[in-house]
Amino acid sequence: MSVMTSKTFSLGAELTVDRLGFGAMRLAMGTFAGPARDPETGIAVLRRAVELGVNHIDTAGFYGRDAVWANELIRAALTPYRDDLVIATKVGPLPGPNGVPSGQATAAQLRGLIEAELRSLGLDRLDLVYLRVGGMTGPGHESIAERFAVLAELRAEGLIRHLGVSNVDAAQLAEARAIAPVAAVQNRHTSGMELLAECEEAGIAYVPYFPLGGGVGSSPLDAERLRKVAARLGATTAQVAIASLLTSSPTVLVIPGTGSLAHLEENLAAHALELGDQDLSDLRGQGVPDGPVRCPAPDGSSSGAGEPR
Ligand SMILES: NC(=O)c1ccc[n+]([C@@H]2O[C@H](COP(=O)([O-])OP(=O)(O)OC[C@H]3O[C@@H](n4cnc5c(N)ncnc54)[C@H](OP(=O)(O)O)[C@@H]3O)[C@@H](O)[C@H]2O)c1
Numbered sequence: 001m002s003v004m005t006s007k008t009f010s011l012g013a014e015l016t017v018d019r020l021g022f023g024a025m026r027l028a029m030g031t032f033a034g035p036a037r038d039p040e041t042g043i044a045v046l047r048r049a050v051e052l053g054v055n056h057i058d059t060a061g062f063y064g065r066d067a068v069w070a071n072e073l074i075r076a077a078l079t080p081y082r083d084d085l086v087i088a089t090k091v092g093p094l095p096g097p098n099g100v101p102s103g104q105a106t107a108a109q110l111r112g113l114i115e116a117e118l119r120s121l122g123l124d125r126l127d128l129v130y131l132r133v134g135g136m137t138g139p140g141h142e143s144i145a146e147r148f149a150v151l152a153e154l155r156a157e158g159l160i161r162h163l164g165v166s167n168v169d170a171a172q173l174a175e176a177r178a179i180a181p182v183a184a185v186q187n188r189h190t191s192g193m194e195l196l197a198e199c200e201e202a203g204i205a206y207v208p209y210f211p212l213g214g215g216v217g218s219s220p221l222d223a224e225r226l227r228k229v230a231a232r233l234g235a236t237t238a239q240v241a242i243a244s245l246l247t248s249s250p251t252v253l254v255i256p257g258t259g260s261l262a263h264l265e266e267n268l269a270a271h272a273l274e275l276g277d278q279d280l281s282d283l284r285g286q287g288v289p290d291g292p293v294r295c296p297a298p299d300g301s302s303s304g305a306g307e308p309r
Pocket of ligand 1: 022023025026030167208209211212214221256266
């Protein structure tokens, strides 16, 4: 029996997005230490993604390496934008050399960063902007009220349609929700699922970043439980990981990242993969009592390290 939930989600109770979207960070760089990727391939990947039905692209002005920047590729590949395309972006980390953020923006710097997002994407208004806070290893637990209030002002001015928060804990989400409506929470797949119930209740999209484990070190897609189910279904482990997230909650939006046309097509085909009771039981039977599969980090713990934001 399939337990696949709805194919779409209404973001901010307004924008209908396919729950299987695309993460743009890998367009510029394949690995965190590697060289920039070929921009023409990135453009081809973006065009194919939209052709295959993606209408939710997750990006950030600080996703880049050398002269290759995700926002510029999105603009080059997809303008004029389709009416139903939702581009989600983030501010918070300050752009640094080679796509490695160089610190957190102050409240006073956020307007300039939003203006830069509008310019690089070629938009008059941003569909969804996350305030991305904290460091590389998880939420920093500091107050986000001052910075989120600035984004709320920019939203009131019409520069932003919906607001989100990324890399936050429950207290930070509560702070944000007290200031303005929150349409989406984007937290690391391996650490943040405790906010999923609140998001479900409030109609907030829950977007686990690193849905395939983030490509940190050796591939978490080699996890035994993923392999077992993939072999039974004649699918790949990436497809099973994606399908398990789609199945986990109607509130979850999945944004696998890739700079490869072959991986893109493989990942999007996961929409058609139906997980049955046995599959879900196998996937959740190894210390994962409920919710989606958490890919283990290369060291076997539940988190990896060293990723940019
Ligand atoms: N809010 C935040 O702090 C934050 C942080 C990180 C990322 N993000 C967002 O989350 C998105 C997803 O994260 P991510 O791209 O870093 O990690 P991911 O989606 O978990 O994994 C991407 C990695 O897996 C590989 N991959 C993709 N499809 C594959 C397949 N079918 N088979 C084997 N390997 C495959 C990619 O390599 P290839 O490119 O070679 O396919 C890449 O190395 C990002 O694009 C970004 O939009 C947000």
